[in-house]
Amino acid sequence: MxxxxxxxxxxxxxxxxxxxxxxxxxxxxxxxxxxxxxxxxxxxxxxxxxxxxxxxxxxxxxxxxxxxxxxxxxxxxxxxxxxxxxxxxxxxxxxxxxxxxxxxxxxxxxxxVSSDGNCLFTASRKAMAVEDIDARELRRRTVARFLVDYGSVSFEEGEAIDDAIRHMYSPDLRFGWGIHVVQEVKLLAKKEDRFSLDSAIDELVHLGMQREMAAESIYKERCIPVNDGQTWAKYMLISGSPDDEYDIITLQYTEEGLLSVDENREGRAAAFGDDIAIECLATEFKREIYV
Known part of the structure; x- marks a missing residue:
């Protein structure tokens, strides 16, 4: 990219x-x-x-x-x-x-720049030559700009933003298979809850459920789906740092059902900058960004 x-x-x-x-x-x-x-x-x-x-x-x-x-x-x-x-x-x-x-x-x-989820912010930092701002601070300012703009839009505009976020991160798995081979659902797990989540998954495994099916069930029940502006802000703040509040859980599906569960056990996955983040970053720093 x-x-x-x-x-x-x-x-x-x-x-x-x-x-x-x-x-x-x-x-x-x-x-x-x-x-x-x-x-x-x-x-x-x-x-x-x-x-x-x-x-x-x-x-x-x-x-x-x-x-x-x-x-x-x-x-x-x-x-x-x-x-x-x-x-x-x-x-x-x-x-x-x-x-x-x-x-x-x-x-x-x-x-x-590193080809991880921070690439938008590390590339922008390098392009703008802002040595006093690191990639995490660029994330923070991008999210802060989004929340200001999101809070000032009309109800209809807010619904449109929420719909776009749901389409990207919490898609309706009954649809979209004519376009996608694999669809992903993003969930947010609090770092402090990882032990209790693992314990709940292990309980289901001991009852005879397959590990991935157990993980899907627990994560969908107890984690936060990224499906509106407020949860998008929590998601986009994740840089793969130990200081993040949340870890990203990714459920991958094919038309036949669950394909895999990325539990991100080390908490290193970062949220990739999407079109919303690009627009907010450009607005915050008065730049034009083309991807």
């Missing part, structure tokens, strides 16, 4: 000029430009450029591990060309808004 992060206050200012891109920008929505160049030109990479144009530079993409050569070349070309940002078109735009011009951003490799 890649993330593109830019300062939204900068993007909103008129374009004052920047170093020219290595490749000319061609607007695929501009009929005049398309007509003038014909229909055989690759809008991503003009065909008259040699392969050697991307071997030098690339702003670090050549050093990124785990990329196939084709992926690496696409990223180098995208870095050379840039990413075009256009101000949104509004029918009732004011004169100041109409003066906004397009901006071309460079897509650069900012460094490696």
């Amino acid at each position: 890649g993330k593109l992060l830019c300062d939204s206050t900068t993007a909103a200012e008129p374009f004052q000029g920047s170093p020219s891109a290595a490749l000319p920008w061609i607007d695929s929505k501009s009929p005049t430009q398309i007509d003038s160049i014909g229909t055989t030109v690759d809008l991503v990479v003009p065909t008259n450029l040699s392969n050697g144009a991307f071997t030098a530079g690339g702003d670090g993409w050549e050093d990124v591990i785990g990329l196939e050569e084709l992926q690496r070349r696409h990223l180098q070309r995208l870095h050379a060309k840039g990413v075009l940002w256009k101000p949104p078109e509004m029918e009732d735009s004011s004169s100041s808004e109409s003066d906004l011009r397009s901006v071309v951003f460079r897509l650069s490799h900012g460094g490696e």
Whole structure:
């Protein structure tokens, strides 16, 4: 997963000029430009450029591990060309808004981040160069922003947010199998309750129930489902640290029934930043984040 992060206050200012891109920008929505160049030109990479144009530079993409050569070349070309940002078109735009011009951003490799549930926050911290704020603090501020916004919306908007959260973390397992092969249900177990939960599971196992079936039964009965804004906030605060209040329990299902139970016994699982977290993080720090 890649993330593109830019300062939204900068993007909103008129374009004052920047170093020219290595490749000319061609607007695929501009009929005049398309007509003038014909229909055989690759809008991503003009065909008259040699392969050697991307071997030098690339702003670090050549050093990124785990990329196939084709992926690496696409990223180098995208870095050379840039990413075009256009101000949104509004029918009732004011004169100041109409003066906004397009901006071309460079897509650069900012460094490696761990591929765990904290990747959104560690990547954002690195991209924003905020040395005085760690990933856990970014989580906390993201959740705090969500709770402020969630508390200010109308009843209908709150219901829509809750529905989206239920769809992601507490799906109705009667549906969705035409799209998903596996669906997950997220539950929150208090760290201080883990011993009593284990004891209850062991009791059912001693009565002859299979371990996974016993665990599913106890966790669904005694743990908190992530199914609304308040429980989402508890979930998104989990960073896989011993200081977390809750552990994440994940139940995986196929259409036939229970597939597995991830009991996260060491408490290291972190909540991955979802679309809601991305929006709240961007709002809190006045950035634009594209994933």
